[in-house]
Amino acid sequence: MSSPSKNVKSEKSDARRFFVDLSRAFGGAILFSFPLLMTMEMWRLAFYMDGLRLALFTLLTIPLLIGLSYYDGFEQTNTVKDDVRGAFIAYAVGFAASTLVLILFGVITPGMSANEIIGKISIQAVAAGLGAMLTQSLLVIDDETEKNAEKRKRSASYGGQLFLMVVGAMFLSLSVAPTEEMVLISYQMTYWHTAALAGVTLLMKYGFVYAAKFQGHHKVHSPDESFLSLFLRFTVVGYAIVLLISFYILWTFGSIDGLSFAEKLKATIVLGFPAAIGAAASRLIL
Amino acid sequence: MPKEKSDKQEQGAGRQKNVPVGEWIVAVVGLILVIGSISLTLYRALTEESTPPVISITVDSILPAENGFLVRFSVQNTGNQTAADLNIEGVLKNGEEIAETSAMTLTYAPAHSMREGGLFFTKNPNELDLQIRSTGYSVP
Numbered sequence: 001m002s003s004p005s006k007n008v009k010s011e012k013s014d015a016r017r018f019f020v021d022l023s024r025a026f027g028g029a030i031l032f033s034f035p036l037l038m039t040m041e042m043w044r045l046a047f048y049m050d051g052l053r054l055a056l057f058t059l060l061t062i063p064l065l066i067g068l069s070y071y072d073g074f075e076q077t078n079t080v081k082d083d084v085r086g087a088f089i090a091y092a093v094g095f096a097a098s099t100l101v102l103i104l105f106g107v108i109t110p111g112m113s114a115n116e117i118i119g120k121i122s123i124q125a126v127a128a129g130l131g132a133m134l135t136q137s138l139l140v141i142d143d144e145t146e147k148n149a150e151k152r153k154r155s156a157s158y159g160g161q162l163f164l165m166v167v168g169a170m171f172l173s174l175s176v177a178p179t180e181e182m183v184l185i186s187y188q189m190t191y192w193h194t195a196a197l198a199g200v201t202l203l204m205k206y207g208f209v210y211a212a213k214f215q216g217h218h219k220v221h222s223p224d225e226s227f228l229s230l231f232l233r234f235t236v237v238g239y240a241i242v243l244l245i246s247f248y249i250l251w252t253f254g255s256i257d258g259l260s261f262a263e264k265l266k267a268t269i270v271l272g273f274p275a276a277i278g279a280a281a282s283r284l285i286l
Numbered sequence: 287m288p289k290e291k292s293d294k295q296e297q298g299a300g301r302q303k304n305v306p307v308g309e310w311i312v313a314v315v316g317l318i319l320v321i322g323s324i325s326l327t328l329y330r331a332l333t334e335e336s337t338p339p340v341i342s343i344t345v346d347s348i349l350p351a352e353n354g355f356l357v358r359f360s361v362q363n364t365g366n367q368t369a370a371d372l373n374i375e376g377v378l379k380n381g382e383e384i385a386e387t388s389a390m391t392l393t394y395a396p397a398h399s400m401r402e403g404g405l406f407f408t409k410n411p412n413e414l415d416l417q418i419r420s421t422g423y424s425v426p
Contacts (some may be wrong), residue, residue: 014304014305014306015307015308018306018308018309019308022312024401030355036327044426046396047368047394047396047397047399047426048368048370048426049327050331051327051330051331051332052327052331053327054327055323055324055327055328055331058320058323058324058327059320059324061320062320085305085309085310086313087316088312088313088315088316088317088320089309089312089316090316091314091316091319091320092312092316092319093312093314093316095316095319111360111399111400111401111402112396112399112400113325113396113397113398114326114400115327115397115398116396116398116399118322118323118326118327119327121323122319122323122327125319125323148415156300170312173361190346252345
């Protein structure tokens with residue numbers, strides 16, 4: 001900082017570091033979103049999905065990315081401003097990555113209306129933006145960033161842990177949510193199946209929390225916290241979050257439109273299965 | 287850069303960090319993309335009436351094909367709603383008499399978009415009266 005030449009040098013290395021970060025984020029965007037980029041329901045959603053729902057989906061991505069940047073972004077952040085900037089960078093990278101891949105796949109061609117093209121890209125950009133932001137944990141990088149994020153993750157408050165559950169639930173459920181199988185599976189299931197699936201999901205979720213307790217991952221609960229407290233505070237609340245996220249995603253994609261309430265609930269519990277795994281494992285995968 | 291801020295950054299990060307201009311540029315591009323795509327979809331959602339698909343089909347070319355002829359056409363949907371499983375039927379007429387029919391299904395004809403397809407005939411469409419129309423669709 002004291003000598004001008006040093007300053008120039010550090011600026012140059014900062015710019016190079018940003019370029020490296022950007023390339024890595026690009027890779028992460030594709031790594032996370034390729035299942036969706038290769039799902040035909042996602043291409044088609046763009047022209048039958050409700051515009052308001054798509055706008056809301058994009059809008060909600062931003063606070064999600066900001067929060068994720070705070071806990072686990074692709075670069076070190078110290079201020080809210082850094083996190084906000086990081087969120088928009090991740091979205092831009094996700095948008096660019098989706099555009100490139102969709103053009104390469106011939107999904108976007110001339111003759112399509114601007115609305116269709118923007119719709120096709122922006123629905124993918126959500127997942128790709130998440131991927132760009134998650135890069136730092138997906139592709140392990142320098143120890144410093146890793147330690148920094150790890151520290152934040154560990155010191156995450158109860159609210160912070162719930163937030164990571166939301167991201168984990170979205171992370172795993174997004175890649176299967178748009179497929180027809182979600183609703184098809186729920187058609188195949190009786191209400192007994194559904195109840196059993198919900199039970200198994202809860203049990204599995206508790207298993208993850210229990211295992212994490214012994215590994216000392218959570219600082220929020222003390223080692224001698226009772227079964228009931230642990231179960232209520234993490235497993236039950238976590239599952240409620242998971243079901244809300246599943247329902248929101250199914251509603252966004254219009255998969256459960258026109259179904260009766262009971263059928264909607266069944267599909268939500270089906271999608272809740274991968275979502276719960278994502279939420280429970282959020283400390284492992286994020 | 288204010289001295290106070292750089293001190294704080296040095297303490298906070300352990301290493302001092304300048305934000306490269308490129309980083310800001312990419313962030314602003316992201317902001318524009320978010321605002322742009324949200325406002326476009328919102329604008330469409332709020333201003334467009336949900337009018338049914340309006341399908342117009344134009345013949346692009348008639349080519350010789352294996353055992354007959356290929357009629358290539360483009361389908362334009364100028365309505366605000368997408369048509370799924372759009373059935374398209376081509377009829378060759380000799381005066382009032384139907385000489386041959388062919389049909390195909392277009393998986394999707396999205397609103398305000400163009401799609402292409404083709405129909406095969408054994409008789410020469412150039413010598414007969416060719417009519418192509420859509421016969422039905424489902425709402426996706």
